[in-house]
Amino acid sequence: MDASLARREGTAQLTIGPGRWQRTLSKVVLTTLFIALGIAFLVPFYWMIVSSIRSPERIFADSSKLFPTEVTFVSYQNLFSEIAYGQWYLNSIIIAFGFAVVAVTICTLAAYPLARFEFPFRNAIFFTILASQMLPFHLLLIPLFMMMVNFKMIDTYIGVILPLAAHPFGLFYMRQYMLSLSSEILDAARVDGASEYQVFLQVVLPLVRPAIGTLFILFSLEGWNDLLWPLIVLRTDEKFTLAVGISGLVGLYRERWDLVMAGAFLATFPIVILFLFMQKQFIAGISSLGSGVEK
Numbered sequence: 146m147d148a149s150l151a152r153r154e155g156t157a158q159l160t161i162g163p164g165r166w167q168r169t170l171s172k173v174v175l176t177t178l179f180i181a182l183g184i185a186f187l188v189p190f191y192w193m194i195v196s197s198i199r200s201p202e203r204i205f206a207d208s209s210k211l212f213p214t215e216v217t218f219v220s221y222q223n224l225f226s227e228i229a230y231g232q233w234y235l236n237s238i239i240i241a242f243g244f245a246v247v248a249v250t251i252c253t254l255a256a257y258p259l260a261r262f263e264f265p266f267r268n269a270i271f272f273t274i275l276a277s278q279m280l281p282f283h284l285l286l287i288p289l290f291m292m293m294v295n296f297k298m299i300d301t302y303i304g305v306i307l308p309l310a311a312h313p314f315g316l317f318y319m320r321q322y323m324l325s326l327s328s329e330i331l332d333a334a335r336v337d338g339a340s341e342y343q344v345f346l347q348v349v350l351p352l353v354r355p356a357i358g359t360l361f362i363l364f365s366l367e368g369w370n371d372l373l374w375p376l377i378v379l380r381t382d383e384k385f386t387l388a389v390g391i392s393g394l395v396g397l398y399r400e401r402w403d404l405v406m407a408g409a410f411l412a413t414f415p416i417v418i419l420f421l422f423m424q425k426q427f428i429a430g431i432s433s434l435g436s437g438v439e440k
Contacts, residue, residue: 192208197221197409198220199216200217200219201219205402228390230411232385234411236384236385237369237388237412241366243306244364245365249364251315252315255311256319257349261326261349274316275313275317300379301378334348358423366416371386
């Protein structure tokens with residue numbers, strides 16, 4: 146009896162052993178792969194930081210060296226003394242924050258009836274809006290520009306923010322998230338006498354807060370990094386965003402790579418700080434989108 150039991154345990158160990166080794170090996174391979182990908186993403190960022198504290202004439206001469214031979218902050222001093230970098234920074238904050246607020250508001254208001262109300266051509270309207278996402282933005286540049294000229298919004302903040310605020314992806318994301326909400330909760334609020342405005346403000350908005358946080362981060366990032374549309378709308382140097390201003394430092398007759406490296410490094414801080422403060426909402430919103438898509 147004991148011998149047969151021992152044989153069974155030995156057989157179980159033989160069958161379990163290779164599986165454990167395979168799982169351990171897969172974890173090691175995945176961990177190594179993720180570390181390699183992380184290093185690949187961090188190398189350009191590290192090179193940007195190191196280049197910003199090198200002397201301007203040594204940026205490319207010492208590009209192969211891992212550490213700078215001489216640390217200097219002259220690039221940061223020139224950044225604020227030679228160009229209107231502080232004003233560009235303020236403009237980017239205003240435009241990125243304004244675009245995120247307006248876009249999230251429009252997408253949330255439009256997604257609620259498309260997700261929770263029944264009316265004719267609801268799905269047709271939704272898919273038509275999604276189809277507009279497939280149009281290349283370059284085809285819309287001339288009509289949008291002519292509209293901004295007619296509305297006298299050239300070289301204004303609102304001219305940069307408003308035309309792109311009705312975002313098809315944001316509408317799709319919020320609609321799918323709202324589809325995952327329980328109908329019983331909304332019906333219970335209506336039975337208690339709440340109007341549709343109260344249901345939306347007091348019930349729906351608190352439930353979709355993770356999705357709002359996720360969209361706010363994504364739209365802030367889009368508004369912060371956008372180059373093409375602000376480059377077309379903005380005209381004066383005082384209204385430039387960071388993306389437009391920094392891109393102008395590398396031109397045909399001048400190449401200020403020292404200012405580009407220093408300005409690009411400082412431009413990363415707001416988005417990193419925003420993500421650190423809203424990472425819980427961002428992760429919750431991304432992870433819960435799948436339930437809405439399934440429905």
